[in-house]
Amino acid sequence: MKASRAPLHSPALYSKMATVDFDSSVDPEMDLTSDEELEREAEGFKEQGNAYYVNKDYAEAFNFYTKAIDLCPKNASYYGNRAATLMMLSRYREALEDSQQAVRLDDTFMKLKTAESILEYERMAEISFEKRDFRMVLFCMDRALESASAGHRFKVLKAECLALLGRYPEAQSVASDILRMDSTNGDALYVRGLCLYYEDCIDKAVQFFIQALRMAPDHEKARLACRNAKALKAKKDEGNKAFKEGSYEEAYDLYSEALTIDPNNIKTNAKLYCNRATVGSKLNKLEQAVEDCTKAIKLDESYIKAYLRRAQCYMDKQQYEEAVRDYEKVYQTEKTKEHKNLLKNAQLELKKSKRKDYYKVLGVDKNATEDEIKKAYRKRALMHHPDRHSGASAEVQKEEEKKFKEVGEAFTVLSDPKKKSRYDSGHDLEDDDMNMDFDANNIFKAFFGAPGGFSFEGNSSSGPGNFFFQFG
Template sequence: MCLYYQDHVDQAFQHFQRVLRLFPDHEKTKEIYKKAKNLKLKKEEGNEAFKAGRVQAAYTLYTEALQIDPHNLSTNAKLYFNRATVSSKLGRLNEAIADCSAALELDSIYLKALLRRAKCYMDLGEYEDAVRDYESACKMDKSRENKRLLQEAKLTLKKSKRKDYYKILGIDRNASTDEIKKAYRKRALVHHPDRHANASDGEKKEQERKFKEVGEAYGILSDPKKRARYDNGQDLEDMDGMGANVDPTTVFQAFFGDQYAFGNGGFTFQFG
């Protein structure tokens, strides 16, 4: 029984069979042996289904296996992990996280379950949870791969807390220089404060904020070096004074020159 509960099923079978040869009517042995065989069979069926690409069938089989013996914590931890792998493949990430958590409750040092949960957190954009799990994983196993995963998670978390300049300009991360300029031209003209001179005080402040963000975004993304550093997750404060300290009016004038003029709430086009 000790071997069975430690998931050494084949070794446990040898002992069960020896007992039954000596005492064919030993009820406790017959009961536990039957349960062990059913559990092993159901788990193997689930594994075979998963390898064959029948992921939903695998999920069902792992679920049925989990109902056979709730006292076999070691095997059930692996079954929860297997089902989490299936859920992850099916895109059901929250279910995968729940199953990884269940596996870790049964086996707190189950590294594979911890790494799987961390990956699901990353895919869901829950980066702080992912960093926490990768930190725990590195405490268990300081492998180069685990350290790499932790650093990537920390960098992604850092990026997620910054302003998304691509989103502010409404462009994707592969946008060309011309696309960045076009996006800035469009957004800057829309949000320029003089265009909203007659708006409420609250709306004026909102447009000023957006105008400044558009200027920041253009100031960073239009410069290849600053853009590369931004994409790599470097702090804006380190970018030669760019970022939060940008003067949006200066950026606007540098971009448009004398093409547009503003004043007293007016917004006029200057012809050459």
């Protein structure tokens, strides 16, 4: 009689099958009765196996299907049911053996195809994992789990790949599902730790790695991850300590060493790059600091602290357009009063940088005193006065006349406390109610005194160098 079949879900290897020997001397009529009794008993074992299978107690289901096979080794459905159970127990190659035996007994048995396809997905996943093509591994595991929904091995590999792709909540969810059914599963504990490790929760991650190693002392991945986690935290803490103590060169080197420990830990490495950038700015390595911030942002595009640090470096380098761009990004993400003020200040500095730099025109710094501004004007005005260059080419005369006017304009603003204050605060003086109309020659005469107070002497043919000043 044909036995009903429990559902089959995925592949593996089962080597030996028990057989029952019959004594040929037994009376045929009695033998028939014994066969019927054996079939009834085997069917009972199969039904018990089905019940355990439905309740997901696959170990007991396996035991009862095996008892059924021992009694009736020619029944294809018993092998098929046991193959399904073996797949749920992640014993895929044994499951494939049982499926193949079922086909030998009944060539219409179709569960072999499922077993073979799962083995193929497993093979593809192994190759893809070696190539770090984690998305392909996920695809293979999802296909395999469609047939072997309880396959912990497939679930663990899926969770690990989700973690390696940065999809930590999904990875945690899959690992937690496994641990609810088997709290001692070392692979699932390892994945939980891996997620925490990659989220820069290193202390908690180490606890999970240690727990995984207690459950599976030979778990090499957990051992390596635990070692990396401890080394990374130790080196990062050393760098932080050196920075707080003002040992910037030492801190820079320690952060650099930490960055070599585990290139896969994106979030922690982003913080290390940002920390090193902070040290770099203290050491006046502004270009290097900008590069480190950029590397941090490349690893974690949502890392606000790295944008802020890079923006400050740009401000220090007087690259105001770049600073404004970074502050805009920050303010769009976090609309705080502090970020708004930083953006406004950068925009103001950008605006100021595009105006004439009157301090540069006079050759003084922004903290110059009134006397220093006057001395600077006197020097530059005499240097660029048109009379001094009367013998030069028309092009040179035009250029010097322009500079002479700029010197007068700069002096007009910086010598007037009100105008200077508004200029320093970034206001456009042309938009103010202050009169910016001036005559450079009048300023020059007013500064040096009445006509005759000085004179340029010489002639145009003798060149611009032949002159002298007379002061009254």
